[in-house]
Amino acid sequence: MTSYMTRNPIGRDPMYDDRRPESYVSRPVPRVKPEASHIATAQQGGSIGFMLGITGKAVGPSKWKKNDPPKDHFSENVKRMRQIQRKSRKKEQEAAQPPTPVKALWKSEKFKDVQSKVVEELEKEPPAPRPHSANFLRSHSRCGAISKEPRAPSPVRCQAPEHRGKSPIPRPSSAADTLKRNNFDFIRINGHNAKYSQMKRAPSLTALDDLKKKKEEELQQYERGKVPKYLQDRKQQWKKEIEDRIKNRPDPDLPPGHKLMPKEERLVTLGQLKETQAELLRQLNSLPIRSDTLRVRTKKEELETKMAEVEEAIKIFSRPKVFVKIDS
DSSP: OOOOOOSSSSOOOTTTTTSOGGGTTOOOOOOOOTTHHHHHHHHHTSHHHHHTOBTTBOSSOOOOOOOOOOOOHHHHHHHHHHHHHHHHHHHHHHHHSOOOOOOOOOOOGGGTTOOOHHHHHHHSOOOOOOTTTTTTTOTTSSSOSOOOSOOOOOOOOOOOOOOTTSOSSOOGGGTTSOOOOOOOOHHHHHHHHHHHSOOOOOHHHHHHHHHHHHHHHHHHHOOTTOOOHHHHHHHHHHHHHHHHHHHHSOOTTOOTTEEEOOHHHHHHHHHHHHHHHHHHHHHHHTSOSOOOSHHHHHHHHHHHHHHHHHHHHHHHHTSSOOEEEOOO
């Protein structure tokens, strides 16, 4: 083994002369992960690709839309003309063909032998003409020319009433007779009626006048200065609401764990205490004056003790507010 002597304190690499020349330019193989293609595709159209764009060209594939080729209007017009020719030729063929018979409507076998009512009406013979009764009861058919001069109404003669059972329609034999006509001056009659007749008002105007009269009567009968009933009722309602609000308001003097005794119950209890006081006073007065015996002294002490308790209770229940402890 050859030994290498150097002046430097660090020795040479023993494989310096035996190493292959290509080892100097060799590079390590890059390690690419499986998800590299997905990451590259996601970053091509983002802001990073836009920032890395060089001379107007992005790193990734171009997203710009290519210009469409110019439209050939000549070919489009030719196609349109041929389409119109085909449609016209088809219409001519359809017009030249014989018409297709229309399919008859469905008819039940039950009514196949029944003839149509319209056909029966069309097959009937027309009625015969009426030479004599054609102008029967037609206005101005038998009176001749009408005179334009005004005439006074002729007096109506009283005639004996005929039998009321006859029909108002004349017989066929008397249809050709000349009918009598009274020439009244309707213009003069209508003018007289228009002058002296009373004009009828519409129901709506009449109702409006009645309503105005009713309001005027109400104003005349109205008692001025009197408070209306609905205001009085509302005032009473407000007063009751205020009383209920004050009654339901919590008392500031109420100690915790107590409740306010109702006024009625307090007065009943006070009356009972006064009756008890009167009874104890009567028993105390019924005792003998001399209290030498032990029984009399004991009885007197008991009555005096009860009297003191009753007097204290009367003082308590004589107050306007009495608070009672709530039983837990």
